[in-house]
Amino acid sequence: MSNSLEITVPVQLDTGLFRSFFLFDALRRQRRWVGLAVFSVVLLVCAGVCLSQMGARQGALPMAILLAAVAVAVPAVYMALLQRSIRQQSKALRLEQPHLVYRITVSEKGVTAAFPVPGKKDAVTSRPWAKLYGAWRVKGAVYLYPEAEKVYILPDGQVPGDAGDLWALCVEKLGDKAHDLRRGK
DSSP, X not given: OOTTOEEEEEEEEOHHHHHHHHHIIIIIISOXXXXXXHHHHHHHHHHHHHHHTTTTSTTHHHXXXXXXXXXXXXXXXXXXXXXXXXXXXXXXXXXXXXXXXXEEEEESSEEEEEXXXXXXXXXXXXXXXXXXXXXXXXXXXXXXXXXXXXXXXXXXXXSSSOHHHHHHHHHHHHGGGEEEOSTTO
């Protein structure tokens, strides 16, 4: 890479981009689905044990039905609450209409974020590559995490030029902290 490489991405977010990120972060990066799956499997195994005791124990069938219902209901309720949270946060961030949220400049030195403040100078924060938490490449976007709980969403369609150049710089600078999750990669 050239020492003068600098890519500035003016990021406009909307509800769809935010939803895609939120689901990725909760279910894929943080792997919250694993706990739900283990919970459901344990309850379904218990329901199976109850079914095996149907002739020997009174109330085995109702208990099996209850356990199976809870095994299905808890993950369904979790997903419904996750979707509700996405809608509420999208509304709070006023993402119904796409608008400029920040400008991210990625260079050989690191990442700079400029947040527009109405009537004032932009709030700017910079971080060298060594201090970044990581980057995840998914279909249609790069999620750049300056910290474990903070993210810059960089949609491919908003990166000037080729989004591949942005990702190549992330891989070069972050090494094993850069994760490409696209199919076939």
